[in-house]
Amino acid sequence: MTAQGEATTDSSAGHGTDGGTAPPPRLAIVGYGGAGREIHARLAAEAGLPVTAVVTRDPGRRNQAAGDWPGARLLSDLDALIAARRAYDLVVVASPTTLHAEQAAALARAEIPFVLDKPIGLDAHQARAVVEEAAATGTPFTVFQNRRWDPEQLTLAGLLDAGELGDVHTFERRWERWRPVPRQRWKENDPVGGGLLLDLGPHLVDSATELFGRVQSVWAQTRKLTTPTEDDVFLVLQHEAGGGRAASPHGVVSRLWAGSLVGAPGPRTRVLGSAGAYLVTTFEQDASPLEALDADAPEGSVGWFTRGRDRRAVPAAPGGHADFYRALGPWLRGDEPAPVDPADAVRTAEVLDAARVSAREGRRVDL
Numbered sequence: 001m002t003a004q005g006e007a008t009t010d011s012s013a014g015h016g017t018d019g020g021t022a023p024p025p026r027l028a029i030v031g032y033g034g035a036g037r038e039i040h041a042r043l044a045a046e047a048g049l050p051v052t053a054v055v056t057r058d059p060g061r062r063n064q065a066a067g068d069w070p071g072a073r074l075l076s077d078l079d080a081l082i083a084a085r086r087a088y089d090l091v092v093v094a095s096p097t098t099l100h101a102e103q104a105a106a107l108a109r110a111e112i113p114f115v116l117d118k119p120i121g122l123d124a125h126q127a128r129a130v131v132e133e134a135a136a137t138g139t140p141f142t143v144f145q146n147r148r149w150d151p152e153q154l155t156l157a158g159l160l161d162a163g164e165l166g167d168v169h170t171f172e173r174r175w176e177r178w179r180p181v182p183r184q185r186w187k188e189n190d191p192v193g194g195g196l197l198l199d200l201g202p203h204l205v206d207s208a209t210e211l212f213g214r215v216q217s218v219w220a221q222t223r224k225l226t227t228p229t230e231d232d233v234f235l236v237l238q239h240e241a242g243g244g245r246a247a248s249p250h251g252v253v254s255r256l257w258a259g260s261l262v263g264a265p266g267p268r269t270r271v272l273g274s275a276g277a278y279l280v281t282t283f284e285q286d287a288s289p290l291e292a293l294d295a296d297a298p299e300g301s302v303g304w305f306t307r308g309r310d311r312r313a314v315p316a317a318p319g320g321h322a323d324f325y326r327a328l329g330p331w332l333r334g335d336e337p338a339p340v341d342p343a344d345a346v347r348t349a350e351v352l353d354a355a356r357v358s359a360r361e362g363r364r365v366d367l
Contacts, residue, residue, distance in 0.1 A: 028053035028088035032061040036094035047325035053088045082110045097193035101126040108133040113140040118202040120345045127349035131342045142338040143345040146321045147203040152280045154317035155302045160245040166275030168246035171254045175200045176262035188227045195229030200258040205348045208254040213243020219364045220355035231260040279304045
């Protein structure tokens with residue numbers, strides 16, 4: 001990973017030029033661990049966006065940031081970043097979940113545009129507060145729901161738009177891993193901001209609602225098998241009839257799994273409709289006994305369109321996670337809408353809150 005340009009002190013950078021070709025926005029990243037460096041900085045580099053400031057106290061991560069982005073400002077806290085406002089155009093908040101709402105509020109009060117990693121708060125109350133604070137100050141912000149740009153999500157959206165599955169009645173997605181020894185990181189051990197419901201749950205719920213619309217009710221089970229937080233999660237969402245891309249007359253039912261103690265992961269994605277099904281067997285090279293089904297899949301395909309024993313490979317739709325970062329410049333200039341509407345993240349938080357109530361009380365929760 002290398003820097004994609006020199007830091008400047010012109011506060012108008014990234015917001016247009018007289019020549020008609022706008023330079024990419026300069027980024028500041030808050031947090032340079034697994035999310036900040038391995039995801040956000042990597043995608044920024046792929047999209048050609050320079051990182052000109054990094055907030056981290058850890059000496060090792062400061063060294064990494066200095067090597068990755070020569071000339072970037074290395075700062076110890078958010079106050080110092082706000083004081084260095086002219087060094088960047090947009091802040092990417094990639095800190096632990098428990099800090100998201102607090103840091104977002106500080107950036108909104110300073111009227112600094114920002115990207116907030118999911119989830120945007122620990123619950124719907126915090127999520128709504130973030131959106132309200134940004135609206136009150138007129139501060140642009142968007143949410144990093146990068147899984148909207150997964151090849152399977154883009155490909156499935158294309159199938160739905162073309163009507164190839166007919167009337168869809170069921171959407172299933174699994175994010176299952178064989179991880180019997182938990183990793184020693186906050187996501188596995190923090191009883192407040194950790195756990196799979198807050199880590200993978202926002203991706204799973206956002207994927208379902210992006211495709212199939214608003215949720216009417218939630219039923220859920222959660223367990224703690226190997227960690228102090230939820231590491232086994234199952235959600236059933238009833239979507240409103242006629243919503244989303246499928247426009248099902250009965251409303252789609254989404255079944256969503258997340259688990260860390262799964263020695264035999266199930267199919268990653270299975271979508272059932274009146275004209276056939278879409279099946280994705282594996283996900284991102286995670287070990288799975290279903291890998292054999294993809295042995296004869298042609299290059300450039302993602303999943304299968306199936307009817308019983310009949311199946312054909314589905315060509316992958318174009319796009320990828322770096323497209324989120326490519327969209328930031330046009331959004332900041334006002335040429336395009338936000339890559340992700342923050343209101344979507346509030347609705348996702350409402351679903352996750354309902355899932356906690358459902359799991360605790362053993363009942364379906366209406367929204």
